Amino acid sequence: MATIYEVAALAGVSPATVSRVFNGNTVSEEKQRLVRDAAQQLGFTPNKTARRLRKQSSEIICLLVPDIENPFFTALARGVEDRAQESGFSVVLCNTDDDPAKELRYLQIAASEHMAGVILSPASDEVDLGAIASLGRPVVAVDRTTPYPVDAVKIDNRAAGIAATTALVEAGFRRIACIAGPAGIEETEDRYLGWKQVVTARKTLVRDGFLQHANFRVDGGRAAMNALLDLVQPPDAVVTTNNLMAIGALQALHEAGIDPEDFGVAVLGELPYLLPPPSSVVQVRLPARHLGRTAATMLLERIGGDTQPLRTVVLRAEIARPPLSL
Amino acid sequence: MATIYEVAALAGVSPATVSRVFNGNTVSEEKQRLVRDAAQQLGFTPNKTARRLRKQSSEIICLLVPDIENPFFTALARGVEDRAQESGFSVVLCNTDDDPAKELRYLQIAASEHMAGVILSPASDEVDLGAIASLGRPVVAVDRTTPYPVDAVKIDNRAAGIAATTALVEAGFRRIACIAGPAGIEETEDRYLGWKQVVTARKTLVRDGFLQHANFRVDGGRAAMNALLDLVQPPDAVVTTNNLMAIGALQALHEAGIDPEDFGVAVLGELPYLLPPPSSVVQVRLPARHLGRTAATMLLERIGGDTQPLRTVVLRAEIARPPLSL
């Protein structure tokens, strides 16, 4: 890898001029040509590490998600990536596994790697944004929020919960349960509050045990559904607050020999690749990709020096019924 | 962010000693303690950018995949990530969209960012590994190979194709078609050669048009399946050479009103989250995660200075029939 000095020597100019050419600063036409020719000849590419050390910043965005195997987050990541590309930024995608220790480790890396900013879906309320914040690097929370004062992009979770539950009520179900995510995550709370609001207002039957907390994965949804089916008076429908738990719930129903057409299921999120989609499943589409794109846009604005007060952008989910055939 | 100089000053030692402490070099017990205390007190984290500039290398692995939204590649990514973590390496995940230009751009970034090595699933045969190779950085091809002389980890694609097709023959199907990926990708060729070998040996009926090439996505599989169904004498079964195309094929069958139980479908790969799995679907499980883990292991060995001759590791796919309920 050639350096700026070799290019300068070959072109007969100073290293500073070479630097200026590659940073779009004012250089005379002629020297510009000279430099470009020399660079071409040597196959010169600016060394980003050196530039970064000098400038104390890079053009890399760090994206932290809890589960890279969840299609919701891959779609979100695509949104971030597409937007970043447009501005010449690269994206480093990291998987936290919902583990605060891993999350912290990645945040420290982001700081010591001089990354330009961070977009994250926090693993817990206790994210430590100290290191990254003290460097003045912007942070945007996406999907999940944090008590830390940062920009955020989220979904109107309560409205999504209301839409899902309402659809089940209107389909004639009267004993509607809810499988929510782990307690203590605000996003989850809002979603089941939406469910609660509807079942209360519509006076449907709610028994002890109709609200189940589970982890966000397939196995969590399955266990919760089994618990619901074991109740002496089981529900006739269920709202699941994310995509993977819905898969688990549908699996449990299938294993119990229950025809999905006879049991109402509403999902906050989309059932990836599911086919044929049981016609009784209500999907509330969460705009994952758009969520990512919006977060990236906000982050890039901050990186560009935008100093307006902190914002939280709330995106509306869109109900899809009958279900999409994908 | 505190620097090594501030820590040195506080601990009453030289910067070199601080560096030695953080690199596990010989330093007396006492100074070691002094340095650690001072570092703790200042919240010091070594600046990786500076270290990288100095050492001309980092502890970051670059992983390039064609489609981050394909569950096969996310599983592969998990395998890479898990293994990298174990050795204290981080993984940068990049999406090439099967676009050689994007791929090249990321490879250049990998080079100029001094990344320790690259694992990639090449978008085409013409990958230019020049920049990265000239730096002496190791490269491992995964899933797909390249004419460039690098280590590789792949699946025994022909055997997988044979297994899938054989299962259909044994289930009694006699007019078996094949939906293969784009022409010119070796991995794909091997898979349909497996199909061809079986249909020839077993003397099943093969008509013109029974071999369809498609892109690797859902829409490709769907279009190919529709083309097959439009034949004057359509097939009674199909082998699809990746997961997403199988989804598309199943969609097309569903839309054509064909009961999946009456039409044989074999997939090279797994149908993500599909439920209930039509019992006629044969899945040949590709060990995606293991593929990633193996590639990471090989790369880390090379990074560690391993100079043995180039290797290609071939992993065996495993047939799963009746289909997994996940």
Add this chain to the structure above:
DNA sequence: GTGAAAGCGCTAACAA
């Protein structure tokens, strides 16, 4: 075992 000092490749004052 420890310190002084040079330098990785680049950018940004400051001068000219």
Add this chain to the structure above:
DNA sequence: TTGTTAGCGCTTTCAC
């Protein structure tokens, strides 16, 4: 417009 020069924070000889 252009060149000179001083670092960015770290590692690593080379002395001691």
